[in-house]
Amino acid sequence: MRFTRTSKALGIVAIAALALTGCGAGGGSTDGASDAAGDPNKVITAYSNEPQNPLLPANTNEVYGGRVVELLFEGLTSYSPSGESVNALAESIESPDGQNYTIKVKSGTKFTNGEEVTAKSFVDAWNFAALSTNAQANSSFFESIEGYDAVSATKKEGDTEVPAPTAQTLSGLVLKDDTTIEVKLAQPEADWPLRLGYTAFMPLPSQAIADPKAYGENPVGNGPYKMAKEGAWQHDSQIELVKNEDYSGTREAKNGGVTFKFYTDPAPAYTDIQANNLDVTDVLPTNALKTYTTDFPENHLNKPYAGNSTLNIPGYLPEFQGEAGKLRRQAISMAINRDEITKVIFSGTRIPAKDFTSPAVDGYNENVEGSEVLKFDAAKAKETWEKANAITPWPADKTLQLAYNTDGGNKEWIDAVANNLKNNLGIQAEGQPFAKFAELLDLRKSKTLPGAARAGWQADYPSLYNFLGPLLRTGASANYEGYSNPEFDKLLDEGLGSKSTDDANAKFTEAQELLFQDLPNLPLWYSARQVVWSQNVTNVDSGWNGVIQYYNITAK
Numbered sequence: 001m002r003f004t005r006t007s008k009a010l011g012i013v014a015i016a017a018l019a020l021t022g023c024g025a026g027g028g029s030t031d032g033a034s035d036a037a038g039d040p041n042k043v044i045t046a047y048s049n050e051p052q053n054p055l056l057p058a059n060t061n062e063v064y065g066g067r068v069v070e071l072l073f074e075g076l077t078s079y080s081p082s083g084e085s086v087n088a089l090a091e092s093i094e095s096p097d098g099q100n101y102t103i104k105v106k107s108g109t110k111f112t113n114g115e116e117v118t119a120k121s122f123v124d125a126w127n128f129a130a131l132s133t134n135a136q137a138n139s140s141f142f143e144s145i146e147g148y149d150a151v152s153a154t155k156k157e158g159d160t161e162v163p164a165p166t167a168q169t170l171s172g173l174v175l176k177d178d179t180t181i182e183v184k185l186a187q188p189e190a191d192w193p194l195r196l197g198y199t200a201f202m203p204l205p206s207q208a209i210a211d212p213k214a215y216g217e218n219p220v221g222n223g224p225y226k227m228a229k230e231g232a233w234q235h236d237s238q239i240e241l242v243k244n245e246d247y248s249g250t251r252e253a254k255n256g257g258v259t260f261k262f263y264t265d266p267a268p269a270y271t272d273i274q275a276n277n278l279d280v281t282d283v284l285p286t287n288a289l290k291t292y293t294t295d296f297p298e299n300h301l302n303k304p305y306a307g308n309s310t311l312n313i314p315g316y317l318p319e320f321q322g323e324a325g326k327l328r329r330q331a332i333s334m335a336i337n338r339d340e341i342t343k344v345i346f347s348g349t350r351i352p353a354k355d356f357t358s359p360a361v362d363g364y365n366e367n368v369e370g371s372e373v374l375k376f377d378a379a380k381a382k383e384t385w386e387k388a389n390a391i392t393p394w395p396a397d398k399t400l401q402l403a404y405n406t407d408g409g410n411k412e413w414i415d416a417v418a419n420n421l422k423n424n425l426g427i428q429a430e431g432q433p434f435a436k437f438a439e440l441l442d443l444r445k446s447k448t449l450p451g452a453a454r455a456g457w458q459a460d461y462p463s464l465y466n467f468l469g470p471l472l473r474t475g476a477s478a479n480y481e482g483y484s485n486p487e488f489d490k491l492l493d494e495g496l497g498s499k500s501t502d503d504a505n506a507k508f509t510e511a512q513e514l515l516f517q518d519l520p521n522l523p524l525w526y527s528a529r530q531v532v533w534s535q536n537v538t539n540v541d542s543g544w545n546g547v548i549q550y551y552n553i554t555a556k
Contacts (some may be wrong), residue, residue: 001075005075009442012511013539019136022289025146026072030531038252038537038538038539038554038555038556039255039256039554039556040253040255040256040257040554040556041255041256041495042255042256042555043240043242043255043257043258043259043555044255044257044258044259044279044280044536044537044550044555045107045257045258045259045261045276045279045280045427046062046161046258046260046279046280046281046548046550047258047260047261047263047266047277047278047280047281047282047283047409048067048068048226048239048260048261048262048263049065049089049262049263049264049437049438050064050235050236050436051065051068051438052064052065052436052442053137053216053438054067054212054213054217054443055068055069055216055217055219056136056204056212056215056216056219056231057069057125057129057138057199057200057201057202057204058128058129058137058138058141058199058200058201058202059135059136059138060126060137060138060141060199060215061136061137061138061200061460061477062435062437063456064260064437064438066458066547067221067239067260067547067548067550068239068241068260069202069221070199070200070223070547071136071223071224071225071241071452071550071551072219072221072225072226072227072241073199073202073221073222073223074088074089074109074121074202074222074223074224074247074249074251075088075089075196075197075199075201075202075203075337076089076090076093076103076105076196076197076201076220077089077090077093077193077196077197078197078249078250078251078459078543079197079339079462079543079544080543080544081541081543081544082391082530082543083306083360083434083544083545084140084464085193085194085196085197085251085461088104088197088249088250088495089105089109089203089427090102090104090105090106090196091104091105091106091119091179091253092510093196093550095190095195096189097188098185098189098190098192098499099184099185099187099188100182100183100184100185100186101138101182101183101185101192101193101309102181102182102183103119103180104179104184105117105118105122105180105181107120107151107177107179107180107181109222109248110126110222110246110360111203111220111221111222111243111518112220112221112222112226112246112414113205113207113220113555115205115207115295115438115467116223117174117203118178118179119176119177119178119179119180120175120178121203121204122181122201122203122366122468123173123174123181123208124204124206124209125169125201125202125203125204125208126145126201127151127168127169127170127173127281128208128209128212128242129141129142129200129518130142130145130148130151130152131151131152131163131165131168131169132151132152132153132154132164132165132553133163133165134212134345134368137162137477137478138199138200139152139475139477140152140469140470140475140476140477141195141198141200141470141477142170142200143420144185144186144187144189144192144377144496145170145173145183145184146171146172146184146186147169147170147171147172147173147184148168148170148172148186150165150166150167150267150359151165151166151167151168151170152165152168153165153171168446170238170251171184172184172186173183177246177433179182187493187496187497188497188499189407189496190498190500191465191496191501191504192360192461192496192500193259194301194462194463195460195461195463195466196459197339197461198460198461199460200460202221205220207220208220210458211552212524212537216225216384216444217233218230218231218232218233220390220408221244221247221308221525222244222247223244223247223251224243224244224246224247224249224251224252224253224457224491224550224551225241225243225253225258226240226241226242226243226244227239227240227241227242227252228240228242228257236262237259237261237262238259238261238262238412239259239260240257240259241257241258242256242257243256245255245256245492250553251549253551254539254549254551254552254553255538255550255553255554255555256482256555256556257427257501258550261278263283263407263434263521264279264406264407264435264436265284265285265406265407265410266283266284266408266409266532267285269281269283269336270284270285270288270320271534273296273532273533273534274295276534276536277534278534278541279534279536279537279555280531280533280534280537280548280550280553281532281533282529282531282542282548283407283409283547284409284530284532285406285409286345286346286409286412286413286460287412287498289345289346289347289349289530290347291534292530293338295532296532296533298530299532299533299534299535300530300532300533301529301530301531301532301540301541301542302349302528302529302530302531303528303529303531303541303542303546304359304360304497304526304527304529305358305360305458305459305528305529305530305542305543305545305546306358306360306361306458306459306462306526306544306545307358307360307457307458307459307526307527307529307546308356308357308358308456308457308458308467308523308524308525308526308527309350309353309355309455309456309520309523309524309525309526309527310353310356310452310454310455310456310457310521310522310523310524311336311402311417311452311453311454311455311521311524312444312452312453312455312480312481312520312521312522313329313332313452313481313519313520313521313522314444314447314449314452314453314481315481315482315483315520316366316447316481316482317330317391317393317399317450317451319336319387319394322391322392323388323391324388324389324391324392325383325388326517326518326519327384327387327388327391327456328384328385328388328394329383329518329519329522330366330373330381330519331381331384331385331425331523332421332425332452332493333373333374333380333381333519333522334373334375334377334378334380334381334384335376335378335420335421335425336376336412336417336420336522336524337383337420338352338374338524339352339377340346340376341413341416341418342525343416344416345412345416346413346525348399348529350525350527350528351525351526351528351529352372352373352374352524352526352527353374353524353525354366354367354368354523355368355371355460355462355512355523356468356472356507356512356515356521357468358459358467358526358527359462359526360462360506360526360544361459361462361463361464361466361467362462362463362464362501363464363501363502363504363505363509364464365507365509365512366511367507368412368509368512369507369513369516370516370517371516374522374523376421378424381424381425382424382425382426383385384501385426385427388482390441394427398426398427399428399429399430399454400421400427400429400430400451400452401429401430401432401449401450401451401462402417402430402431402432402433402451402453403431403432403433403434403440403443403444403449403451403454404428404431404432404433404440404453404454405434405435405436405437405451405454405455406433406434406435406442407435407436408437408454408456410454410540411431411433414431414454416432417429418431424486426458431529432449432450432451433528440453440465444480444481445480447480447481447482454503455521456527457471457478458527458545458546460545461543462544462545464493464495464504464505464508464509465492465496465504465508468508468511468512468515469492471521472488472515472520472521472533473488473489473492474486474489478551481520481521483520483521485514487514488511488514488515489510491507491511491514492507492508493508494507494512497505497509527546529542529546533553535553535556536556537553537554537555537556538553538554538556539553539554540552540553
């Protein structure tokens with residue numbers, strides 16, 4: 001019985017979102033077919049910024065490192081542009097019961113150092129990723145496999161958690177032979193194979209396990225691109241990738257390579273595109289959202305994707321703890337005029353959020369109980385804030401800082417939110433800028449931010465769970481603010497163990513009801529990807545998760 005699932009087509013909800021925002025594409029081709037043969041050897045240049053971590057797949061969970069890793073590696077499965085899971089290096093993924101899986105790996109493919117990709121390449125990589133002593137950011141993606149608790153164990157030493165695994169490998173992960181992996185999950189999860197296209201599950205060559213630090217600076221993969229040379233990652237400047245001539249998968253490069261240029265502000269990048277000094281950018285300065293369709297009448301794209309934006313309020317801040325903290329979160333949420341900001345600041349290219357996920361994912365529900373807290377109500381916001389002050393007064397001299405990264409075009413909307421809070425709650429609020437997204441992530445991870453932080457999520461795989469588990473489950477990889485609610489975790493487990501997608505989504509919706517009570521983060525708006533490109537390239541498009549399909553871009 002085959003349990004490999006594909007997501008339901010994203011088209012219907014994506015088209016609905018498209019209609020709401022007036023989204024569309026410019027004159028460039030977006031159907032995956034090349035407009036012209038172009039120059040297959042020419043390297044294209046693209047907007048990016050310094051990755052947060054060394055480029056190990058299981059230690060990369062932010063957008064700038066992710067766009068590089070996705071091009072360097074090929075996994076058991078991949079995702080079509082519309083978000084369907086399709087086999088890549090997997091010959092088959094089968095299960096009689098949704099708990100015990102047999103995976104057959106294709107023979108004959110190699111890493112770019114000549115080492116063969118085998119079943120062992122996956123097993124070793126997954127065990128490495130899950131083991132707590134290796135401190136991989138995406139280790140929690142392996143939580144479903146039996147034995148994860150033992151390899152991921154930690155212990156308390158003072159105020160910190162330190163690795164304390166009681167096993168070195170996952171008991172539910174068995175290498176049978178060069179082409180066969182057997183996986184036993186802790187409970188049946190019929191949708192588990194849907195995750196296998198995410199980069200955390202990529203294979204690794206032996207050199208990565210032997211010396212992960214050195215490998216992370218110059219990774220060797222098996223995808224459509226490879227590092228151009230030793231030292232291709234020039235920190236704080238660029239990363240150079242070139243076409244992998246030996247790659248034979250579905251993402252064959254139509255160009256000679258991609259050089260990711262690092263910017264700390266999208267405005268200069270936009271100017272460089274206009275001057276044909278940069279080929280493509282997916283981060284536009286806010287003021288360009290009003291003009292990009294006329295600035296680039298034939299070279300623009302505006303397309304909804306599975307992503308959202310939130311304002312995260314750390315639970316470790318004393319002003320946001322207990323009942324007073326819960327009321328303050330509600331008040332802040334109701335004080336933000338999402339409709340006005342999405343219309344005025346974003347020129348209608350965002351949709352005000354109604355839940356914690358995305359309308360571009362199967363199971364989306366815009367009427368989750370408690371979601372009325374996302375509606376703008378200045379009077380109720382002020383009243384709720386005063387109720388919180390009656391319990392624990394807000395410090396008279398405290399300014400609520402809203403941390404954001406300047407490389408993401410966030411200043412204008414952060415300033416608008418700060419003004420909402422000043423005008424509607426009567427408090428001082430201001431933006432706290434960081435030149436690099438990685439800097440902001442590091443402070444969130446170390447739990448040292450003095451206030452709230454902007455955050456965004458680009459789905460790893462098309463599932464409601466991916467917007468909930470990795471972000472808000474206790475100890476999860478991207479749960480930087482440290483939210484923990486055992487009842488919420490239990491509902492996620494029940495959803496994962498459901499026998500049908502509909503049953504799973506019902507549990508995930510129920511879990512969201514708890515989130516609307518606790519408000520560990522404040523949903524702001526759903527995302528659409530705006531992309532502009534120079535006269536030097538054509539055939540630009542983005543996929544279901546908003547990532548540009550760099551491999552399909554052709555140089556003129």
